[in-house]
Amino acid sequence: MMRTRPLKVALLGCGVVGSEVARIMTTHAEDLAARVGAPVELAGVAVRRPSKVREGIDPSLITTDATALVKRGDIDVVVEVIGGIEPARSLITTAFEHGASVVSANKALLAQDGAALHAAAEEHGRDLYYEAAVAGAIPLIRPLRESLAGDKINRVMGIVNGTTNFILDKMDTTGAGYQEALDEATALGYAEADPTADVEGFDAAAKAAILAGIAFHSRVRLDDVYREGMTEVTAADFASAKQMGCTIKLLAICERAADGESVTARVHPAMIPLSHPLASVRGAYNAVFVEADAAGQLMFYGPGAGGSPTASAVLGDLVAVCRNKLAESTGPGESAYAQLPVSPMGEVVTRYHISLDVADKPGVLAQVATVFAEHGVSIDTVRQQGKDGEASLVVVTHRASDASLSGTVEALRNLDTVRGVASIMRVEGE
Amino acid sequence: MMRTRPLKVALLGCGVVGSEVARIMTTHAEDLAARVGAPVELAGVAVRRPSKVREGIDPSLITTDATALVKRGDIDVVVEVIGGIEPARSLITTAFEHGASVVSANKALLAQDGAALHAAAEEHGRDLYYEAAVAGAIPLIRPLRESLAGDKINRVMGIVNGTTNFILDKMDTTGAGYQEALDEATALGYAEADPTADVEGFDAAAKAAILAGIAFHSRVRLDDVYREGMTEVTAADFASAKQMGCTIKLLAICERAADGESVTARVHPAMIPLSHPLASVRGAYNAVFVEADAAGQLMFYGPGAGGSPTASAVLGDLVAVCRNKLAESTGPGESAYAQLPVSPMGEVVTRYHISLDVADKPGVLAQVATVFAEHGVSIDTVRQQGKDGEASLVVVTHRASDASLSGTVEALRNLDTVRGVASIMRVEGE
Numbered sequence: 001m002m003r004t005r006p007l008k009v010a011l012l013g014c015g016v017v018g019s020e021v022a023r024i025m026t027t028h029a030e031d032l033a034a035r036v037g038a039p040v041e042l043a044g045v046a047v048r049r050p051s052k053v054r055e056g057i058d059p060s061l062i063t064t065d066a067t068a069l070v071k072r073g074d075i076d077v078v079v080e081v082i083g084g085i086e087p088a089r090s091l092i093t094t095a096f097e098h099g100a101s102v103v104s105a106n107k108a109l110l111a112q113d114g115a116a117l118h119a120a121a122e123e124h125g126r127d128l129y130y131e132a133a134v135a136g137a138i139p140l141i142r143p144l145r146e147s148l149a150g151d152k153i154n155r156v157m158g159i160v161n162g163t164t165n166f167i168l169d170k171m172d173t174t175g176a177g178y179q180e181a182l183d184e185a186t187a188l189g190y191a192e193a194d195p196t197a198d199v200e201g202f203d204a205a206a207k208a209a210i211l212a213g214i215a216f217h218s219r220v221r222l223d224d225v226y227r228e229g230m231t232e233v234t235a236a237d238f239a240s241a242k243q244m245g246c247t248i249k250l251l252a253i254c255e256r257a258a259d260g261e262s263v264t265a266r267v268h269p270a271m272i273p274l275s276h277p278l279a280s281v282r283g284a285y286n287a288v289f290v291e292a293d294a295a296g297q298l299m300f301y302g303p304g305a306g307g308s309p310t311a312s313a314v315l316g317d318l319v320a321v322c323r324n325k326l327a328e329s330t331g332p333g334e335s336a337y338a339q340l341p342v343s344p345m346g347e348v349v350t351r352y353h354i355s356l357d358v359a360d361k362p363g364v365l366a367q368v369a370t371v372f373a374e375h376g377v378s379i380d381t382v383r384q385q386g387k388d389g390e391a392s393l394v395v396v397t398h399r400a401s402d403a404s405l406s407g408t409v410e411a412l413r414n415l416d417t418v419r420g421v422a423s424i425m426r427v428e429g430e
Numbered sequence: 431m432m433r434t435r436p437l438k439v440a441l442l443g444c445g446v447v448g449s450e451v452a453r454i455m456t457t458h459a460e461d462l463a464a465r466v467g468a469p470v471e472l473a474g475v476a477v478r479r480p481s482k483v484r485e486g487i488d489p490s491l492i493t494t495d496a497t498a499l500v501k502r503g504d505i506d507v508v509v510e511v512i513g514g515i516e517p518a519r520s521l522i523t524t525a526f527e528h529g530a531s532v533v534s535a536n537k538a539l540l541a542q543d544g545a546a547l548h549a550a551a552e553e554h555g556r557d558l559y560y561e562a563a564v565a566g567a568i569p570l571i572r573p574l575r576e577s578l579a580g581d582k583i584n585r586v587m588g589i590v591n592g593t594t595n596f597i598l599d600k601m602d603t604t605g606a607g608y609q610e611a612l613d614e615a616t617a618l619g620y621a622e623a624d625p626t627a628d629v630e631g632f633d634a635a636a637k638a639a640i641l642a643g644i645a646f647h648s649r650v651r652l653d654d655v656y657r658e659g660m661t662e663v664t665a666a667d668f669a670s671a672k673q674m675g676c677t678i679k680l681l682a683i684c685e686r687a688a689d690g691e692s693v694t695a696r697v698h699p700a701m702i703p704l705s706h707p708l709a710s711v712r713g714a715y716n717a718v719f720v721e722a723d724a725a726g727q728l729m730f731y732g733p734g735a736g737g738s739p740t741a742s743a744v745l746g747d748l749v750a751v752c753r754n755k756l757a758e759s760t761g762p763g764e765s766a767y768a769q770l771p772v773s774p775m776g777e778v779v780t781r782y783h784i785s786l787d788v789a790d791k792p793g794v795l796a797q798v799a800t801v802f803a804e805h806g807v808s809i810d811t812v813r814q815q816g817k818d819g820e821a822s823l824v825v826v827t828h829r830a831s832d833a834s835l836s837g838t839v840e841a842l843r844n845l846d847t848v849r850g851v852a853s854i855m856r857v858e859g860e
Contacts, residue, residue, distance in 0.1 A: 024724060028582065034647070034767040035579050131577060137725035139569070139577035147561060147569035149465050150454065150745020217464070277731065280710065294454060294742035295567035295732065301707065302728035312724035315580020329759040337464040 007036065007322045008043035010075045010100070012066050012091055013082040014054060017105060017132070018045070020311035021079060021318075022057050032315075036322040044069045070095040076325050079314060080104040081132075089113060096124040101325060103317040105132035105310055111206035111222040114213065118334035127330045129317035134207045135160050135286045137309030138302040139316070144214045144290070145332055151292040153215040156254040157428065158288030159281050160207040162304040163198035164230050164250040166190045166284045168269070172247050177235050190284050200229035201267040204252045211288070212254035212265040217338040220254075220265055226345040228268035237269075237423055240355060240394060243383075244427075246271040247279050251428060255348070262343040271353055272429040279429075289429075346403030351380070351430065353396050355422040356412065360391035364417045368393060371415065375408040376400065390419075396427065436469035437752045440505045440530070442476045442496050442521055443512040444484060447535060447562070450741035451509060451748075452487050462745070466752040474499045500525040506755050509744060510534040511562075519543060526554040531755060533747040535562035535740055541636035541652040544643065548764035557760045559747035564637045565590050565716045567739030568732040569746070574644045574720070575762055581722040583645040586684040587858065588718030589711050590637040592734040593628040594660050594680040596620045596714045598699075602677050607665050620714050630659035631697040634682045641718075642684035642695040647768040650684075650695055656775040658698035667699075667853055670785060670824060673813075674857075676701040677709050681858060685778070692773040701783055702859035709859075719859075776833030781810070781860065783826050785852035786842065790821035794847045798823060801845065805838040806830065820849075826857065 009025070011018055025032065025042050033039045045057060046066035054062070063069055070078055070091055078095040080102060082088045088109050092102050102121070104110065110117065110133050121128040131141045135158070144153070159165050163185060170181040182199070185191035197203045205225040212220040230250045241248050249272055254265045272279050277299050281287040286304025291297050303309040324330050358364045365384065372379050378398040385392045397405070405424075412418050439455070441448055455462065455472050463469045475487060476496035484492070493499055500508055500521055508525040510532060512518045518539050522532050532551070534540065540547070540563050551558040561571045565588070574583070589595050593615060600611040612629070615621035627633045635655040642650040660680045671678050679702055684695045702709050707729050711717040716734025721727050733739040754760050788794045795814065802809050808828040815822045827835070835854075842848050 020724070024580065028580075031582070031647075031768075032580065035765060137722075138728060139573035142572060142577050143569035146750055147572050147746040148742065149749035150458075150462060150747075151742040152458065152461070217461075277710075280707075292567075292742060294450070294738040294745070296736075296739050298568060298730075298732035300728075300730060303726045306726075308724040309726050312578065312581040312722060315724070316577040317580075319579035320576055323762060327759045329757045332753060335465060338461075 004039070006039035006041035007076040007325060008041050008074055009318065010043055010069045010078045011045045012078060012080045014045050014047045014057070015081070016307040017310045017314065018081045019054060020307040021081065021314050024311055024315055026056055032319065035319050037326055038322070040318070040322055043075060044072070066091055067094060070100065071098050073098055075100045077318060077321050078102045079318060080106060081314065082106070083108065085109055085112060089117070092117060093120050096120050096126045101127035101321045103314055103321055104128070104130045105314055106130070107133040107203070107206040107210060111209040114210065115219050115334065115336070122333050125330060127321045127324055129321055129331065131317050132310045132313035134210055135288060135300070136302065136304040136306060137312045138286060138288065138300050138304065140288055140300050141214060143300065144211070145335065148290070148292055148295060151294045153290060153292045154256045155291040156211045156215045156288060157278070158252050159249055159278055159286050160252045160288065160304060161198055161204045161250060162284030162286055163191045163195065164204070165281065165286070167199070168230065168233065168248055168250060169282050171233070171235065172238055175235055175238070178231060178233060199231050201227045201250065204250060204267040208252035208254055208265045208267055211252065212263060213336065215254055216256060216263045216340050217335045218263060218340040219336045220263065220342055224265060224342040226266035226268070230269040233269050234423070237425060240353065241271045244271060244353065244396070246273050246427070248425070249278060253428065257343060257347070261340065263340045264343050264345070264348050266345060266348060268426060270426040270428040276429040346401060346406070348402045349399050351397055351399055351427040352405050353394070353425045353427050354409070356393040356395070357419040357422055358391050358393050359417045359419065360386045360389050361417070364391070365393065367415055367417055368395070368412065371411045372397070372408055375404050375411065377404050377408050392422070434469070436471035437466065437506040437755060438471050438473035438504055439748065440474045440476070440499050440508045441472060442508060442510045444475050444477045444487070445511070446737040447740045447744065448511045449484060450737040451511065451744050454741055454745055456486055462749065465749050467756055468752070470748070470752055473505060474502070496521055497524060500530065501528050503528055505530045507748060507751050508532045509748060510536060511744065512536070513538065515539055515542060519547070522547060523550050526550045526556045531557035531751045532559070533744055533751055534558070534560045535744055536560070537563040537633070537636040537640060541639040544640065545649050545764065545766070552763050555760060557751045557754055558763070559751055559761065561747050562740045562743035564640050565718060565730070566732065566734040566736060567742045568716060568718065568730050568734065570718055570730050571644060573730065574641070575765065578720070578722055578725060581724045583720060583722045584686045585721040586641045586645045586718060587708070588682050589679055589708055589716050590682045590718065590734060591628055591634045591680060592714030592716055593621045593625065594634070595711060595716070597629070598660065598663065598678055598680060599712050601663070601665065602668055605665055608661060608663060629661050631657045631680065634680060634697040638682035638684055638695045638697055641682065642693060643766065645684055646686060646693045646770050647765045648693060648770040649766045650693065650772055654695060654772040656696035656698070660699045663699050664853070667855060670783065671701045674701060674783065674826070676703050676857070678855070679708060683858065687773060687777070691770065693770045694773050694775070694778050696775060696778060698856060700856040700858040706859040776831060776836070778832045779829050781827055781829055781857040782835050783824070783855045783857050784839070786823040786825070786848055787850040787852055788821050788823050789847045789849065790816045790819050791847070794821070795823065797845055797847055798825070798842065801841045802827070802838055805834050805841065807834050807838050822852070
């Protein structure tokens with residue numbers, strides 16, 4: 001069965017992930033050949049700094065001209081692990097034009113331009129695989145678009161950013177504040193010098209867009225995803241969560257509306273019950289919870305980032321794409337036939353935990369309750385705590401739309417007896 | 431892109447799973463057609479009792495002649511959900527000969543004759559998919575043989591039988607004995623009238639054989655799997671487990687030997703630490719923990735049985751096989767190139783928890799410790815409890831081979847001061 005002409009792979013980028021891909025391709029060459037049905041050869045490596053010593057990589061393969069590499073014409077598969085929008089996008093398109101299929105780990109690019117890239121792949125009869133773009137080594141894209149292809153997915157809810165989960169877990173277990181936990185994450189290498197993409201939820205939002213598109217067979221772009229970072233989560237929020245038997249996680253949530261006619265995608269911190277499987281996801285691990293009509297509740301758990309885990313996902317895709325090349329076929333492409341529109345955040349329905357600082361005098365609770373009722377937001381529980389003329393009210397609501405809740409909060413702020421809205425947090429997973 | 435000639439599906443078996451497959455094929459016909467790229471039509475249903483009313487299935491599709499159905503010649507895919515060895519095996523082989531690919535949920539058959547069936551599929555250029563054979567709706571076969579195709583899997587350890595997990599979970603949480611918990615499982619429909627296949631570990635052993643074969647790219651048959659049921663697990667074992675910060679699960683464990691030259695596969699009850707992700711798998715849920723060189727530790731969790739979850743897995747395979755049919759290609763077949771031998775149980779290395787009933791007099795511990803030392807089994811901790819001239823010794827060992835441990839236990843039984851070996855349990859997941 002083994003053919004002798006090797007499949008040629010061009011590697012774009014040789015950082016943490018790329019160097020690990022190259023290392024495994026070299027050290028596990030025999031296994032890869034047996035699994036693919038032909039030798040798989042590293043034919044070129046495009047880098048920015050050619051002078052850097054790269055152990056185990058033949059220096060003659062190194063080039064700074066990525067465009068020339070993908071245009072060579074003898075490349076079967078391009079592995080893109082550069083990240084960012086350009087030049088990755090142009091290189092991938094050029095690769096398709098010159099006969100190569102593509103394996104990418106580029107979540108930002110796929111969330112922004114996935115549709116155009118899929119169209120280009122299909123036009124040229126190539127594969128575009130990107131398991132590594134979401135949740136590192138955790139098999140997720142393939143299960144969603146293949147294993148569950150005969151089912152109806154209603155919700156995908158996950159912890160898809162390891163940096164923020166590390167920080168929140170630290171705050172939960174040690175009582176540390178946000179800044180202290182971030183400092184520790186930075187010192188340990190879990191957070192980058194500029195942590196904005198992680199802590200403001202941009203990274204998770206890109207992943208949510210990709211997951212929602214696949215789960216609902218529709219196009220969901222990064223701009224469609226509501227996004228709230230976790231920089232304002234406080235130790236007090238964790239204390240409140242504990243009183244409710246909850247913890248706080250930064251969640252990416254993709255949901256089909258109750259009527260099935262639209263979808264939503266959002267990223268924000270939320271309280272979830274300690275009994276929920278996602279509550280026990282510790283440190284920098286990722287996990288994604290999937291609910292489908294027939295399958296029920298599934299969870300996928302594992303390391304969400306890092307050179308080796310991401311390389312594992314890249315290599316799994318590489319084997320699949322190489323097999324397809326040999327069979328002269330392609331795997332499943334984009335599936336967006338359902339064309340479900342993405343609803344705005346105002347239409348999302350969930351529960352809320354609201355802490356108010358109020359005047360400690362009779363009638364305040366009645367006033368507050370009236371405001372909730374006027375906006376159609378039903379209250380589940382209220383807890384009053386008073387001290388020294390100050391008091392706090394903690395309200396947990398039943399399910400209500402985000403728009404109704406926003407209206408309620410605006411009206412609460414206008415009450416004389418409400419001195420401030422200390423925090424608003426969504427409650428999920430119940 | 432949509433072609434109009436439908437792909438024709440023959441359904442063999444219309445019990446709990448089959449009827450759900452038929453129902454989803456009918457109610458979700460448009461989605462399946464969009465995802466496959468052609469209509470998918472139920473062309474015949476083979477049953478044993480044709481007189482039974484089957485809601486939503488056109489009576490003209492029902493037949494008792496399964497062989498004639500798979501021989502019709504116009505069938506693109508045969509879905510086999512009969513179970514058991516015959517007639518399932520002959521029907522699948524006949525299906526391959528007459529042009530059909532096969533989706534099966536038949537763990538017993540695949541564990542016993544997987545190699546021959548894969549060979550028949552390859553000979554005729556057909557697909558043989560069987561995601562539903564292991565862990566119900568949980569995507570596991572596809573992640574192992576595709577997502578992790580570029581990685582080296584070292585261990586697969588899982589709870590793959592929902593009935594026994596329900597019973598053990600009940601014993602753990604309520605303190606019930608085995609019989610009492612089994613009775614409740616039977617009353618609730620989690621255990622069959624004859625629970626042998628579940629409680630004696632046959633079902634889990636079949637799944638272990640399938641998982642080991644895929645994970646290690648080798649042939650592992652049911653006979654290669656060491657098997658120990660969970661009928662002798664007692665409330666006292668759970669009490670001992672709790673003292674160690676553990677619980678007890680029936681585990682299927684497939685491991686690559688430290689030297690990489692052989693593998694082992696086994697099913698038995700074992701203590702695992704409460705901190706291990708598998709420890710919190712409750713009720714009839716399944717979960718499988720996978721360790722790979724590059725990916726690290728992954729876990730897959732979900733409902734392991736039931737009509738709808740199993741149908742979800744069958745339909746995911748059906749979509750994949752139909753796509754392959756349209757593309758005139760086939761998916762990945764058997765991968766057994768590594769040909770690693772399966773070592774006997776004696777070579778398995780793990781830790782042990784041993785409870786001994788001993789005479790309450792000086793020198794017993796020294797005698798017992800000497801026996802362990804003579805057999806090369808290193809002791810981690812010993813706990814002595816004495817009352818009324820009787821005493822118990824609980825020994826937890828460091829890692830040792832099963833053969834060494836067996837030799838130790840035999841020698842212990844021959845000591846005058848050892849009145850009985852109350853229990854021996856392996857300790858995993860540390």
